[in-house]
Amino acid sequence: QVQLQQSGPGLVKPSQTLSLTCAIFGDSVSSNSATWNWIRQSPSRGLEWLGRTYYRSKWYNDYAVSVMSRVTITPDTSKSQFSLQLNSVTPEDTAVYYCARLSGNLMDVWGKGTTVTVSS
Amino acid sequence: DIVMTQSPDSLAVSLGERATINCKSSQSVLYNSNNKNYLAWYQQKPGQPPKLLISWASTRQSGVPDRFSGSGSGTDFTLTISSLQAEDVAVYYCQQCYSTPYTFGQGTKLEIK
Numbered sequence: 001q002v003q004l005q006q007s008g009p010g011l012v013k014p015s016q017t018l019s020l021t022c023a024i025f026g027d028s029v030s031s032n033s034a035t036w037n038w039i040r041q042s043p044s045r046g047l048e049w050l051g052r053t054y055y056r057s058k059w060y061n062d063y064a065v066s067v068m069s070r071v072t073i074t075p076d077t078s079k080s081q082f083s084l085q086l087n088s089v090t091p092e093d094t095a096v097y098y099c100a101r102l103s104g105n106l107m108d109v110w111g112k113g114t115t116v117t118v119s120s
Numbered sequence: 121d122i123v124m125t126q127s128p129d130s131l132a133v134s135l136g137e138r139a140t141i142n143c144k145s146s147q148s149v150l151y152n153s154n155n156k157n158y159l160a161w162y163q164q165k166p167g168q169p170p171k172l173l174i175s176w177a178s179t180r181q182s183g184v185p186d187r188f189s190g191s192g193s194g195t196d197f198t199l200t201i202s203s204l205q206a207e208d209v210a211v212y213y214c215q216q217c218y219s220t221p222y223t224f225g226q227g228t229k230l231e232i233k
Contacts, residue, residue, distance in 0.1 A: 047224040053181035
């Protein structure tokens with residue numbers, strides 16, 4: 001059974017960098033059939049896909065246009081995990097952040113979520 | 121981007137009665153090469169991540185009660201709960217995984233009347 005375990009701080013100051021990690025159990029970040037995604041949820045934006053990383057003979061990333069200039073998703077093959085970095089955060093980035101596996105074009109496994117508040 | 125629009129935004133149904141939630145995509149999510157609709161339905165309860173209920177528009181995930189069913193193709197989809205149970209109170213979302221950015225509907229809040 002695949003599980004995703006999220007970690008990272010729940011409070012980030014404005015203009016700083018939000019960093020979260022998603023550890024994968026029961027699958028591999030280097031899987032040739034899955035992609036590894038970050039999604040956030042807030043009352044104002046609903047569920048918003050932020051981006052993904054995946055391996056198909058080499059590493060690829062895709063990002064949402066809304067955050068493209070500020071976001072980086074990075075795989076870590078030595079620990080089978082992937083990370084989200086969001087730079088220059090503002091209070092509008094306050095949300096619950098989820099990592100999720102997409103396999104067979106289905107987001108079938110989700111992390112439990114991390115509530116991140118951007119505040120000084 | 122593919123815009124997903126759900127209706128209604130909220131719904132109150134009596135226990136044992138039918139609940140119907142609609143989802144419309146701004147463009148077709150039917151992949152012609154395999155004749156599959158890249159449309160999923162999720163259930164979300166407070167404090168929990170979304171739970172995948174139905175994939176490919178109409179395939180129930182393992183363990184999902186058979187009172188949940190999905191239908192539709194192309195741009196118009198429906199989630200039906202045939203006989204509402206108390207544990208079905210939740211927010212329901214549709215999502216397209218046809219193309220990035222993967223987009224979700226705004227959610228439908230289902231309550232007991």
